[in-house]
Amino acid sequence: MPSAPELRALRDTWASHWAAFFGSAGEGATPALPRDIRDSWGRTKAFGAPLTTTAAAYRPATSDAGSALHRAVRHLEPHIRAVSVESGYLIAIADATGTLIHTSAGREMLKRAERVNAVPLSIWAEHVMGTNAVSLALRTGCPAQVFATQHAARELHDWTCWAVPLRARDTGAPGGVVNIAAPWNHHVPMGAALARSVALMVEDAQEAPTASGSGERPKLVIRLLGPPDVVLRGAPVPVSPRQTEIVAILATRPGGVSLEELHSHLYGDRRVAFTTLRAELSKLRSLLGGDLLLGRPYRLNAEVDLDLSRALGHLAAGETGQALDLLRGEPLPGSASPYLREMCTHVCVAFRNRLLLTGCAADALRYAGIFPWDEEVLRTVMERTPREDPLFTLLAGRLAASVSPAPTFRQHLGRTVGAQDAIVLSR
Secondary structure (H helix, E strand, O other), rough: OOOOOHHHHHHHHHHHHHHHHHHHOOOOOOOOHHHHHHHHHHHHHOOOOOOOOOOEEEEEOOOOOOOOOHHHHHHHHHHHHHHHHOOOOOOEEOOOOOEEEEEEEHHEEEHHHHOOOOOOOEOOHHHHOOOHHHHHHHOOOOOEEHHHOOOOOHHHHEEEEEEEEEOOOOOOOOEEEEEEEEEOOOOOOOHHHHHHHHHHHHHHHOOOOOOOOOOOOEEEEEEEEEEOOEEEEOEOOOHHHHHHHHHHHHHHOOOOOOOOOOHHHHHHHHHHOOOHHHHHHHHHHHHHHOOOOEEEOOOOOEEEEEHHHHHHHHHOOHHHHHHHHHOOOEEEEEEOOOHOOOOHHHHHHHHHHHHHHHHHHHHHHHOOOOOOHHHHHHHHHHHHHOOOOOOHHHHHHHHHHHHOHHHHHHHOOOOOOOOOOOOOOOO
16 A cells, blocks of 8 residues: 555646646647546547536436336445445445436545535536546446546545446446545555445345336426426325425435435424424325335435426536426525525526526526526627627617516525636536
């Protein structure tokens, strides 16, 4: 195992390679670079993946929540969580697209992971996040390690990761990845061994028969981008605002959450008794059915269609029009849930920055129909709209009628986000 000075020297050496490669007009890599890292850096540069942000795109929570991999991870979740807490490492599991479907670690490590967006539903494919262990393991079908400054994104330079591919039962091709992450100076053989151990455990669990049967799961539609609405099997469900928040949290966590996690996501630091949350869950179960709202961990056994996740997916793919089709109003403006406020912040900033960076006049006018006070979006889009364009005068009229930001929306955005601060969601 390298000593601390040796690790720091190695990190500094890779930092020099990184600066030479990404800071030059050409491919300033030296022959000393391992081929897999050099090739991945080249693809990262070609993709135009961001180097100064780790704002991974999000995928709708509905995609493969009933797959063998998801079922195996849900079954093993308590054991994986215990292993991650005991080892002190972050354990993340991704599906075949590089989307994280599970993360677990101790409290402090989870906080570090959240700062680099290593959370469920974030996409770690190479074209989105640049060079990382998850994308390398998926691409090569072999175990991968990415040390500190070998990562493309600067915010990942404080991490070392080991990834092992999960084999699909029918083809043997990579069907997912187990990724172990630790601070960069925790460069020990245990990381690779732990990744292999968890991967074998997950693969074995996928082979095991399940007791859930093969019946088709009911469809649960959740609309948060505007007046909230919950529809089960085509019929509206009369849920309260608090129950809507619970359903929304569970929809974004397909792997499930413990009672303690759900309480923290819902109430934050507010002094609310656990019995209050249990009572809300009991009422919600009576509305949805015991076969749909499962416990230990709490999760939705349904085919979930969540507009917030779909909108983020469209924005990440550059599909602004499709995202705006889903936007009917402000997302949960009265919610006090810290978890949902963070999700709403993500989608609000994503919408706004997409318009600031690439929005056309028609898209800006649709956006202004809901948020007419956002002067900066209108001004920015006007600057790139030809004056002879008939929509230019409509933008000017909207701008003249704009008012100060509504306080409910400001709670999602914090300070005003300008074009220079924009979070670029890679296509």
